[in-house]
Structures are given as C-alpha cells and as structure tokens.
Amino acid sequence: MAVIETEALTKRYGDLEALVDLTVQVSTGVTGLVGANGAGKSTLLKILLGLLQPTSGSAAVLGHDIRRDGSSIRAVVGYMPEHDCLPPDVRAIDFIVHMGRVSGLPPAAARERAADVLRHVGLAEERYRLMGAYSTGMKQRAKLAQALVHDPRLVLLDEPTNGLDPEAREDMIALVARIGRDFGIPVLVTSHLLGELERVSDHVIVLDGGRLLRSQRTTELTQDTGVLLVEVLGSALEQRRVGEALAAAGLPCRPRQQLIEIDLRSTARGAAPHDVIRDTACDLGVGLVRLQPEHGRIQDVFQPEGRSGG
Incomplete structure (x- = not known):
C-alpha cells in the first residue's frame, strides 16, 4: 500500500528545476531517498508536507492532497528537518512536551510521550539539560524525538546523519531502522551519503538533478x-x-x-x-x-x- 504517491511532480525556481516530472510511490517500511546535494530531496519533502507548492503535477500523502490538505498532512506526519532548529535555552523535555502539545496531545499524554521518545532515542539521562549544550549527535536525537512525539503515521527524516561522526551515524541509522521495523511506522529518509542507507532501506529512490534515476527494492539494487x-x-x-x-x-x-x-x-x-x-x-x-x-x-x-x- 502506498503512503506517498506523486504524479509528474515538478518544482521550478525561475529557470532552476528542483524537481522534474517526478512520478513515484513510497510504501511501508523504510525508503531511502538518495542523491547528491541539490538533487531535490529536501524540496520534495517540503512539498509533501504542504510547505511548498509544486509548479505542476500532483501528490498525495496518506490519502491527503498536498495542495488542499497541508495542515491535515502535518498533523499525522513526523518531520525531522536537516538544519538545526532547536532553541538553545530550552530543556529537551520541555521542548518535546511543547511539540506534543502543539500536535494536539493533552498535557499528561504529552509528558508521557515525551519521556518515552527521549528514552527511545537515547536521551533519557540528558532530557533536563539545555539543548544549547548538546553535542551534534544529541541535537539530532532531539530532532528525531520531536518528530515522533505525536505518534505519527509516517515519518520524513531529512539528512538525519548530517554532521555526525561514524559511530554516531551508525547509532542514528539503527534508530531509523527501529522506527520502520520495530515501531511499524513508514519512514522516508534522505541522505547524500549513498552507501549508508543500503543496510537499512527496504526500497531506494535515487534522484539526480531533480529527476528520477531509479526506484527499486534495495535487494534488487544490491544483488x-x-x-x-x-x-x-x-x-x-x-x-x-x-x-x-x-x-x-x-x-x-x-x-x-x-x-x-x-x-x-x-x-x-x-x-x-x-x-x-x-x-x-x-x-x-x-x-x-x-x-x-x-x-x-x-x-x-x-x-x-x-x-x-x-
């Protein structure tokens, strides 16, 4: 069953083509969206969230039309942005509780979910520290926690290993696998490091210059x-x-x-x-x-x- 479907999806910025006639489906499990920097990965995620309007074409996320139902999509999708977006003078537990409340959770449920997801991402002992004192790896984990706190039906992760050392990168990839396989939440995860998603992705979508090069099961690509x-x-x-x-x-x-x-x-x-x-x-x-x-x-x-x- 497809959780994301696009049809001839195109995004232009003047003469620059960020996405060109992209027709693809994303199903359950972990899907790796790979390509070099500038391939159109982040643009696609923002369009799927209803944060950017496409120039032409169409797309649906969990049955919601991206042009009409952006708020409905964002209510049921967890999103981890690529760049640092954490307030440095706020404790992780307070930030994750706040994100849960923004997503519609009542106060008690938001506190319970925040504690759970911080434990799952490995920040249980660091949850009361200000996030400005976090290492890059800890900040990435906190960003992942806020994407999971409202129990989403789909998770979009934009370069979750960005800036991490090899050991922290392996830990993050293991967390991504756990979300898709143990928690059963479909994951679309981007990376410009083409080899790192081979071990965790069930399916791979390869973009180059905004165009689709390949959409295939990982086992077929790596046979x-x-x-x-x-x-x-x-x-x-x-x-x-x-x-x-x-x-x-x-x-x-x-x-x-x-x-x-x-x-x-x-x-x-x-x-x-x-x-x-x-x-x-x-x-x-x-x-x-x-x-x-x-x-x-x-x-x-x-x-x-x-x-x-x-």
Whole structure:
C-alpha cells in the first residue's frame, strides 16, 4: 500500500528545476531517498508536507492532497528537518512536551510521550539539560524525538546523519531502522551519503538533478552482479601469473587494482569457477586470500551505464 504517491511532480525556481516530472510511490517500511546535494530531496519533502507548492503535477500523502490538505498532512506526519532548529535555552523535555502539545496531545499524554521518545532515542539521562549544550549527535536525537512525539503515521527524516561522526551515524541509522521495523511506522529518509542507507532501506529512490534515476527494492539494487573478485597472496607478479592462467583455463578475467575480476556471466556452461581458481592457485603455488562475489551498490546507479536506464 502506498503512503506517498506523486504524479509528474515538478518544482521550478525561475529557470532552476528542483524537481522534474517526478512520478513515484513510497510504501511501508523504510525508503531511502538518495542523491547528491541539490538533487531535490529536501524540496520534495517540503512539498509533501504542504510547505511548498509544486509548479505542476500532483501528490498525495496518506490519502491527503498536498495542495488542499497541508495542515491535515502535518498533523499525522513526523518531520525531522536537516538544519538545526532547536532553541538553545530550552530543556529537551520541555521542548518535546511543547511539540506534543502543539500536535494536539493533552498535557499528561504529552509528558508521557515525551519521556518515552527521549528514552527511545537515547536521551533519557540528558532530557533536563539545555539543548544549547548538546553535542551534534544529541541535537539530532532531539530532532528525531520531536518528530515522533505525536505518534505519527509516517515519518520524513531529512539528512538525519548530517554532521555526525561514524559511530554516531551508525547509532542514528539503527534508530531509523527501529522506527520502520520495530515501531511499524513508514519512514522516508534522505541522505547524500549513498552507501549508508543500503543496510537499512527496504526500497531506494535515487534522484539526480531533480529527476528520477531509479526506484527499486534495495535487494534488487544490491544483488549479486555475476562478478567474482579474487585476491591472491604476493606481489603483482603473482596476481598476473594467476590471471593469465585463469584466462588460459577459460575464465574471462581482468585485473582490478590488487584483485582479479572474473565475469561469471561469460563463463562456459558446466565450468566450476571456484574449482578452477583453487586448482590454478595450487598448481602455481600461490596462496588465495579471498574469493568474493561482487554486489551492486546504490552509487553504481550514477555511473554512465546506470544512467542509460534512467
């Protein structure tokens, strides 16, 4: 079931095209909206919230029309903006309670929900501190908490890992996964770091210059490419000897930096590549470090061959 649907959605700022004829659906689970800075990700989120009007086209969020029902959409959607928006002289607990009240929760329910979401995002012990003293990671967690406090039916997260160190980024990605899988709330999360959403997203939408490059299940984007990567022990000379012997044995291969790349899709039917590689290395007295199937990556969509189908 689609929670977001767009049809030929376009947004122009004068001669600048931020979105161009975007037709896409977002279903339940975690959907990664990826692309470089300026790809149109934040523009799309603001249009879906009714904060920006599109130049043309249409979209619906949870069955609400974006042109007519902006306030209804914002009442049932949680939104975490990209940029810092937290009042520095306010305690986290007070801010989250206030956001719950603004969303329509009664006072007691707002206090209870605020305590719950601050615990879920890892700020239970820091909830009484002024947010101006928070680290970047803590501020991102507080922004996430305010997006969840009113128990939304959909969550839009704009660059939630922005400015975080690697450890904090991993923690934030784990929180995003928990929202979509443990809490059962559909999530649309943006990132310009194309690889970081592969592990958490069920579906990926790839934008480039406001245009749709790909909308596909993550497992399909990252499936086995049919290429086997071989690493041998020793110098470049040993790598070349093994590569030449594998080619003579009928395995199409070529060097790739310190690896040997074998295209299994071009291997003769009936051949057993792993046995051939093992026996060849043994015959040459060369040690094998690893045999690794290559899997696709989201960033591969941006390579020239990825553009041809976009």
